Amino acid sequence: MNEDVVSENTSNADSANYSTMLDSKQFDNTELGTMKGDSIGDTVYSAKWIINTLIALSKVQEDGWTEELENDLCILWDMTAEKDIAMYLFENDFLQIVEAALEVSTVPRLTEILLGIIGNICCQTSILESMGNNKQLVKTIWGNLLSDDTETLLQVFRLLQTVVWDIQRNPESQWVANIKECDFFSDVVIFVLNSSTNNDLLITTLNLLLSISQLDDTSLLLESFNTEKLVSALLEFFTQVIPQQKSHFTEAILKIIEKWLTVLNIVMKFRETTINSENNEDIMKLMDIILKILQPYKHKSNLIPIDENSALCIQECIEIILYIQRREICVIPEINSMIVTIICKLKSAGHDDFQSHLDDVTSELIDYLERYWVEMLGIYTTDHIKDILRVCDKQVANKLVELVKKRPNVSQCKLEKLLEAHASLP
Numbered sequence: 350m351n352e353d354v355v356s357e358n359t360s361n362a363d364s365a366n367y368s369t370m371l372d373s374k375q376f377d378n379t380e381l382g383t384m385k386g387d388s389i390g391d392t393v394y395s396a397k398w399i400i401n402t403l404i405a406l407s408k409v410q411e412d413g414w415t416e417e418l419e420n421d422l423c424i425l426w427d428m429t430a431e432k433d434i435a436m437y438l439f440e441n442d443f444l445q446i447v448e449a450a451l452e453v454s455t456v457p458r459l460t461e462i463l464l465g466i467i468g469n470i471c472c473q474t475s476i477l478e479s480m481g482n483n484k485q486l487v488k489t490i491w492g493n494l495l496s497d498d499t500e501t502l503l504q505v506f507r508l509l510q511t512v513v514w515d516i517q518r519n520p521e522s523q524w525v526a527n528i529k530e531c532d533f534f535s536d537v538v539i540f541v542l543n544s545s546t547n548n549d550l551l552i553t554t555l556n557l558l559l560s561i562s563q564l565d566d567t568s569l570l571l572e573s574f575n576t577e578k579l580v581s582a583l584l585e586f587f588t589q590v591i592p593q594q595k596s597h598f599t600e601a602i603l604k605i606i607e608k609w610l611t612v613l614n615i616v617m618k619f620r621e622t623t624i625n626s627e628n629n630e631d632i633m634k635l636m637d638i639i640l641k642i643l644q645p646y647k648h649k650s651n652l653i654p655i656d657e658n659s660a661l662c663i664q665e666c667i668e669i670i671l672y673i674q675r676r677e678i679c680v681i682p683e684i685n686s687m688i689v690t691i692i693c694k695l696k697s698a699g700h701d702d703f704q705s706h707l708d709d710v711t712s713e714l715i716d717y718l719e720r721y722w723v724e725m726l727g728i729y730t731t732d733h734i735k736d737i738l739r740v741c742d743k744q745v746a747n748k749l750v751e752l753v754k755k756r757p758n759v760s761q762c763k764l765e766k767l768l769e770a771h772a773s774l775p
Contacts, residue, residue: 390433399425399437407446414456422462429469438466439476448486457498464493464504471511474518481512481523491531499547506553513560516569525569535574542582551590552605559608562615576620583613584634594641597651603658606642610665617672632673636681639666643687652694660714663691667721674728682733685725686740692718693748719756726753726763734770746771 389396402421409418428434447463454460467490471477480486493505512524528534541554561570587609591602598606643666645651646659667688670680695715726734738746750771753759 389437390431392428392431392433394428394431394434396437399428399434400441403438403441403443403446406450409450409459410453414459419458419462422459422466426462426466426469429466432473435470435473435476438470439473439479443470444476444480444483444486448483448489451489451493457496457501460493460496461498461500461504464490464501464508468504468508468511471508474515477511477515478523481527487527491534494531494533494537499545499550502541503550503553506550506557510553510557510560513557513564513570517560517564520564520566520569528570529573535579539574539578539582542579542586546589548590551586555586555605555608555612558612558616562612567615567619571616571619574616576616579616580613580635581631583609583616584631584638587638588634591641595645596648597645598659600658603662607658607662607665610642610662610669614665614668614672617669632678635669635673636684639669640681640684640687642666643684643691647687647690647694649694652691655695655711655714657710660710663714664717667717671721671724674725679733682736682740685722685737686745688718689722689737689741689749690745692722692752693745696752697748719752722749723753723756723759723763726767727760729766731766731769734766735773738770738774743774746774 388394389399402418402425405412405418405421429438443466447467451460451463454463467480471480490505490508493501496502496505509528512522512528516522516524538554538558541550545551545554561567564570590605595602642662646663651659670684674680692715695711695718729737738749741749750767753764753767
């Protein structure tokens with residue numbers, strides 16, 4: 350809050366109003382003792398002020414939406430991060446008041462703030478459980494999934510994130526049934542991924558999907574999705590959030606990529622028919638994205654030393670490629686060329702390039718990538734291998750042959766295919 354807002358809220362009011370915006374650390378024990386008469390729990394927030402705000406909220410339909418009420422509700426929203434405040438609201442019929450206000454609200458900002466407050470107080474398990482049994486309030490919240498207001502959707506999805514975390518704790522939660530009873534939940538998630546241009550909303554949606562995909566029983570909620578449409582929507586998400594090829598990934602972008610790859614892997618494997626040769630447009634888009642993710646790692650500066658997040662992203666890319674290839678869908682040569690390049694750069698790096706605590710990460714990644722390549726030698730024809738080697742730098746192609754020769758337990762058949770393909774290079 351800026352100083353103008355603070356002065357406006359305190360100019361006509363008693364000290365109880367002022368205490369709503371104070372931090373207990375500002376006062377000594379004597380001062381705190383004086384203020385305790387009107388405070389809630391261990392906070393110095395005013396019970397009287399909160400009750401007055403709830404009364405004003407309950408009259409919003411008659412009195413209208415005002416800047417003063419907006420400011421007060423924003424303060425209340427901030428306050429509900431405190432457990433004592435959340436419980437006080439719950440004990441003073443806030444859920445009934447907010448249900449009535451949401452049902453009549455025609456002001457997107459009011460709806461957003463109220464949903465934000467609900468999201469905060471639902472971090473308290475007892476409140477979330479009580480809300481889950483309030484069918485009318487749940488129905489009202491679900492109705493806001495159909496809102497065309499981005500900020501409102503953000504708050505519903507953040508509330509849903511809290512709900513899914515609770516389902517992780519308690520798979521028998523009433524919220525499982527509540528989500529399943531929302532016929533349009535999965536359609537809204539897919540629509541947002543496909544059409545939103547707001548990165549905050551998109552990333553919040555991805556975080557929600559990540560939590561859903563990591564439930565002990567993924568079928569609890571994933572079964573409500575058309576997974577082919579979800580995969581297509583996830584591809585659209587990536588092109589919106591990371592539209593351009595990057596020469597280097599920031600830590601923030603890398604975290605998004607890691608989450609995206611984790612969700613995509615789980616969703617693709619959830620139903621075996623998700624990717625097939627008929628989905629040619631999506632397959633090509635997926636391979637372009639995988640290439641975009643791997644591309645920065647052809648540069649030594651991004652690869653050495655390798656950090657755990659980058660290693661995980663590379664490994665997740667390979668998992669997706671394997672999934673595609675095991676369905677007899679041919680991966681573009683550029684992807685396998687990039688993988689070969691990564692292997693060779695990692696193998697040729699001197700020991701001084703690595704920080705000691707990352708050696709294990711590097712060794713594990715090299716072994717994983719080599720095992721992948723040996724498996725591909727069994728799947729690909731000699732012509733496919735030729736196509737891959739032609740895209741590679743000549744030194745990389747030569748290095749690959751030497752690495753495979755030294756790799757234990759490589760069959761003679763696989764080695765001969767590689768040698769034949771290599772011999773055909775100009």
